[in-house]
Amino acid sequence: MPINVLVTGGSRGIGRATAIACGARGWSVGVNYMNDAAAAEATCEAVKKAGGEAVMIKGDVSKEDDVLAMFEEMDKRGPLNGVVINAGINATSMPLADMSVERMRKVFDTNVLGAYICAREAAIRLPAASTAGQSSSIVLLSSAAARLGSPNECVDYAGSKGAIDTLTIGLSKELGPKGVRVNAVRPGIIDTEIHASVGDPARLDRIGNQTPLGRPGSAEEVAEAIVWLLSPQASYVTGTNIDVTGGR
Numbered sequence: 033m034p035i036n037v038l039v040t041g042g043s044r045g046i047g048r049a050t051a052i053a054c055g056a057r058g059w060s061v062g063v064n065y066m067n068d069a070a071a072a073e074a075t076c077e078a079v080k081k082a083g084g085e086a087v088m089i090k091g092d093v094s095k096e097d098d099v100l101a102m103f104e105e106m107d108k109r110g111p112l113n114g115v116v117i118n119a120g121i122n123a124t125s126m127p128l129a130d131m132s133v134e135r136m137r138k139v140f141d142t143n144v145l146g147a148y149i150c151a152r153e154a155a156i157r158l159p160a161a162s163t164a165g166q167s168s169s170i171v172l173l174s175s176a177a178a179r180l181g182s183p184n185e186c187v188d189y190a191g192s193k194g195a196i197d198t199l200t201i202g203l204s205k206e207l208g209p210k211g212v213r214v215n216a217v218r219p220g221i222i223d224t225e226i227h228a229s230v231g232d233p234a235r236l237d238r239i240g241n242q243t244p245l246g247r248p249g250s251a252e253e254v255a256e257a258i259v260w261l262l263s264p265q266a267s268y269v270t271g272t273n274i275d276v277t278g279g280r
């Protein structure tokens with residue numbers, strides 16, 4: 033049965049790899065992005081080349097109106113039965129004592145409020161897919177930071193991902209009786225542009241090389257866990273959190 037999936041922040045990094053992995057399974061993908069239309073377009077092309085269908089959907093996940101419009105766009109494409117709540121940001125490394133409220137607000141608005149609004153819209157729609165006998169699943173992007181705390185780097189970001197862990201537990205209990213599975217994936221140090229976006233591209237190898245597996249991970253390695261959780265093969269898995277961290 034083809035799966036109709038929305039991937040927030042699907043244009044680059046882990047979201048892009050996830051969209052392409054969905055395409056390779058013949059699934060239909062909504063590729064959400066906020067700024068970089070060229071990246072979203074390239075990802076949609078890659079999804080189609082892999083064997084799936086794709087549509088790019090612009091929208092800021094921290095803005096309710098944008099999220100409503102994004103889900104309405106997905107509704108036009110048939111019943112939604114997968115949502116990957118992936119869009120997220122980090123900010124420049126510093127101790128909490130130096131952080132401005134503006135910075136913390138931006139991180140929490142995107143990573144927490146954005147995820148909660150998207151999860152709410154998914155919770156409204158996905159039970160119908162389950163009732164129709166289809167696989168119905170939400171996957172949220174947490175981070176190893178949620179259990180490590182990220183001292184002197186980004187305790188705000190780490191806390192925002194702690195909220196994702198808690199949302200995963202609570203929502204899995206709300207939606208389990210409606211046949212909707214809710215899980216999270218907790219990446220470690222993964223080779224995407226998020227590290228450069230906070231001004232520290234060297235962080236990738238500096239920390240990645242210290243993991244038990246001795247290297248950073250790839251977006252594709254995270255995508256495999258996400259796509260498995262979305263798939264009917266994970267039919268008895270809910271309320272869990274899969275670490276993809278190279279053992280860190």
Ligand code: NAP
Nearest residue numbers: 041043044045046066067068092093119120175222224226
């Ligand atoms: P990335 O390469 O920086 O890509 C971020 C994606 O999110 C882009 O598609 C971006 O679109 C989109 N985005 C950002 N803010 C948005 C917003 N407000 N509304 C809609 N889209 C937005 O990031 P990534 O490394 O793939 O990270 C993906 C997720 O994994 C995040 O939740 C991150 O916290 C988590 N994670 C990553 C790592 C890692 O090491 N990479 C580790 C742990 C967890 P535009 O380009 O259009 O802005």
